[in-house]
Amino acid sequence: MKANRARPAQPKVTTAPRKAASSHYILKLYVAGQSPKSVNAIVNIKKLCEANLQGRYVLEVIDLYQQPQLAQGAQIIAIPTLIRELPSPLRRVIGDLSSTERVLLGLDIRSEV
Amino acid sequence: MNKSKPKLKPLAKNKYRHESHFRRQLPKSPTGIQGLDEITGGGLPKGRPTLVCGGAGCGKTLLAMEFLVRGATQFHEPGVFMAFEETAKDLTENVASLGFDLKDLIARKRILLDFVHVERSEIEETGEYDLEGLFIRLGQAIDSIGAKRVALDTIESLFAGLPNPLILRAELRRLFRWLKDKGVTAIITGERGEGTLTRQGLEEYVSDCVIVLDHRVSEQTSSRRLRVVKYRGSTHGTNEYPFLIDDDGISVLPVTSLALQHIVSSERVSTGVARLDAMLGGKGYYRGSSVLISGTAGTGKSSFAAHFAEAACRRGERVLYFSFEESPGQIMRNMRSIGIHLQPWVNKGLLQFHSQRPSFAGLEAHLAMKHKVINAFKPQAVILDPLNSFVIGDNEIGVQSMLTRLLDFLKTKQITGLYTNLLSSGTTRDQSDSTISSLIDTWLLLRAIDSGGERNRGLAVLKSRGMAHSNQIREFLLTDHGAELRDVYVGASGVLTGSARLTQEAQDQAVQMLQKQEIERRQIELKRAHQALEAHIAALHAEFEVKKTESLRITGQEQAQGAQLALGRLEMGLSREKDVTAKNPKRRAV
Numbered sequence: 001m002k003a004n005r006a007r008p009a010q011p012k013v014t015t016a017p018r019k020a021a022s023s024h025y026i027l028k029l030y031v032a033g034q035s036p037k038s039v040n041a042i043v044n045i046k047k048l049c050e051a052n053l054q055g056r057y058v059l060e061v062i063d064l065y066q067q068p069q070l071a072q073g074a075q076i077i078a079i080p081t082l083i084r085e086l087p088s089p090l091r092r093v094i095g096d097l098s099s100t101e102r103v104l105l106g107l108d109i110r111s112e113v
Numbered sequence: 114m115n116k117s118k119p120k121l122k123p124l125a126k127n128k129y130r131h132e133s134h135f136r137r138q139l140p141k142s143p144t145g146i147q148g149l150d151e152i153t154g155g156g157l158p159k160g161r162p163t164l165v166c167g168g169a170g171c172g173k174t175l176l177a178m179e180f181l182v183r184g185a186t187q188f189h190e191p192g193v194f195m196a197f198e199e200t201a202k203d204l205t206e207n208v209a210s211l212g213f214d215l216k217d218l219i220a221r222k223r224i225l226l227d228f229v230h231v232e233r234s235e236i237e238e239t240g241e242y243d244l245e246g247l248f249i250r251l252g253q254a255i256d257s258i259g260a261k262r263v264a265l266d267t268i269e270s271l272f273a274g275l276p277n278p279l280i281l282r283a284e285l286r287r288l289f290r291w292l293k294d295k296g297v298t299a300i301i302t303g304e305r306g307e308g309t310l311t312r313q314g315l316e317e318y319v320s321d322c323v324i325v326l327d328h329r330v331s332e333q334t335s336s337r338r339l340r341v342v343k344y345r346g347s348t349h350g351t352n353e354y355p356f357l358i359d360d361d362g363i364s365v366l367p368v369t370s371l372a373l374q375h376i377v378s379s380e381r382v383s384t385g386v387a388r389l390d391a392m393l394g395g396k397g398y399y400r401g402s403s404v405l406i407s408g409t410a411g412t413g414k415s416s417f418a419a420h421f422a423e424a425a426c427r428r429g430e431r432v433l434y435f436s437f438e439e440s441p442g443q444i445m446r447n448m449r450s451i452g453i454h455l456q457p458w459v460n461k462g463l464l465q466f467h468s469q470r471p472s473f474a475g476l477e478a479h480l481a482m483k484h485k486v487i488n489a490f491k492p493q494a495v496i497l498d499p500l501n502s503f504v505i506g507d508n509e510i511g512v513q514s515m516l517t518r519l520l521d522f523l524k525t526k527q528i529t530g531l532y533t534n535l536l537s538s539g540t541t542r543d544q545s546d547s548t549i550s551s552l553i554d555t556w557l558l559l560r561a562i563d564s565g566g567e568r569n570r571g572l573a574v575l576k577s578r579g580m581a582h583s584n585q586i587r588e589f590l591l592t593d594h595g596a597e598l599r600d601v602y603v604g605a606s607g608v609l610t611g612s613a614r615l616t617q618e619a620q621d622q623a624v625q626m627l628q629k630q631e632i633e634r635r636q637i638e639l640k641r642a643h644q645a646l647e648a649h650i651a652a653l654h655a656e657f658e659v660k661k662t663e664s665l666r667i668t669g670q671e672q673a674q675g676a677q678l679a680l681g682r683l684e685m686g687l688s689r690e691k692d693v694t695a696k697n698p699k700r701r702a703v
Contacts, residue, residue, distance in 0.1 A: 030246065032245040032246070032249065035243075035245070037240075037241050037242065037243065040240075040241075041240075044240075064245070064246060064249045065249070068249045068250070068252065068253035069253055071246055071249050071250040071253060072227055072250055072253070072254070075229065075230045075231075076246035076247075076249075076250065077229060077231060077244055077246045077247045077250070077271070077275070078242040078243065078244055078245075078246055078247075078275060079242060079243055079244070079245035079246045079249075080242065081242075081246060082239075089235075090235065091235055091237070092235045092236045092237070093236070093237045093238075093239050094236055094237070094238055094239065094242045094275070095238050095239040095240035095241055095242040096239070096240040096241045096242065097239045097240055098239065098240035098241070099239045099240050102237055102238070102239040102240075103237075103239045105237060106237030106239060
């Protein structure tokens, strides 16, 4: 798996007390190779996570060109698609994530920083 | 797979012949759907997308699915079905009722089902996006089973699920181009929009072949229709064709044989009533002709139909009896009462009944069902009883076109068709039947003749193409051994029927009897005279004999007396002069 940028899970414990365990985020970003939208999305989500979810998220970037068989299971149509698997419910954000506000809205992240 | 192989061969052969015949035609991908390939001249454009659109419930999904299933089972072309509306489970269950075993096909990798779930409420748009995910997904699906056919059902629902229609449009355009590049034959379904073929105007992008499906209700019955609106690079049937969805999937009816070139038989088949045969040139109907029996209520139309059916069964032919007003049991019971036993033929499998109310389905569906049943049963004779129960309200034009096609179909199949037609008592006969009269070869008219306080039945041959036929109106009786035609008595006040005819018959009989008696009397008299004469002759003969014997006796007596006399004289002489004269009297006596 190409899971990367995943922070060790431990810091969660230190930052979590303010909220319930639901504040731990598992995010998956589906992209298609090096297309401009994909590249933008990767850059944007990293920036956003660092800014808002530092230490309490796992981000996995999946390149569908490399693993096309994953598209069906994850119900991917649009590229790029960001899926918030945790906390439930599942949420999807499509687009290059350039509109930070809407991403935060879509992922239901309250900006506390 | 083993099954599909032998089927493939003759098809391929056909295709080559087809292509050499129309060299300019596009390569086509046969749908395997009954009738659709005929309309499109061989199928959908190979390697190109086809748009199938229509309102809700008109059969788009089914058409797409059947295209794939037939492709996988008959033409060796695996297919990918991408569903945007129904889940894989629902789809599998839905088409199972049509005899498609999707599970098996999926397990054998002949078909791949992919349900695309798009939920608007879960999606937030945050910038530029494209549908590359769909492309990847579809590409992956196609490559994994080597698909040649693709169905996208209904891709328009993306518009409801994804924001920003502008992007979608651009992406769909790219998708269709991409499908073409992939070389797959695709069906894209679309919901009918207002003023446009599809709600999102997909027809702008998919323009090689567009098929419109329609589901119409008129007079409370529905009929499905299919039309090929456009087919680039190919000729195609342009009419609206009725189609049917039943246990075997879709069947489209490319209706009329426009050519009017059916084979004609000069073989004759009996009507089942001997004297009616005699009225029709002595031999009955032509095989493969259409016969119409029309008459007002209760004139015996069905009885003549049953006679014909029985006669055909007796010849060992198969008969299909469509009845629209009576159940098979009722028909058989009623016909038993006039001595026509149909049940044995049903048991033998020569006679088949199909009873359905006309309102059961639309005209086209009726037509399609009949086609199917006829194709399956392969009868030599078909009976429709009665035809005009189809006329509900003012759908006469529809009925006419349906009947035309049905009659045409039967003719091309060389099936003798016998139809009954109920006339309402007020209408003039020629007017009410004018819709189909031109298609009818032999037309019998049954009528009730009111006279002398009773109703009697009369039969006339209105027309009978290609044979000498009687011009007489005959009375007939429905007896316990069937319909019986009688001679017609024409008296001073016209045709005599019923009691009047019986009276006439009785009178005739009386006259005849008198004549007969007179003749007999005369003959006896003559005989007596002859006998008297003979007796007289015999008496004379006897008298003569008596006289003859008498005269013989007298002659003999006289001779004897003469001899006696001579003898006496000799003896006397002897006694007188013994020696001298003894010799002389002896000599004299001898």
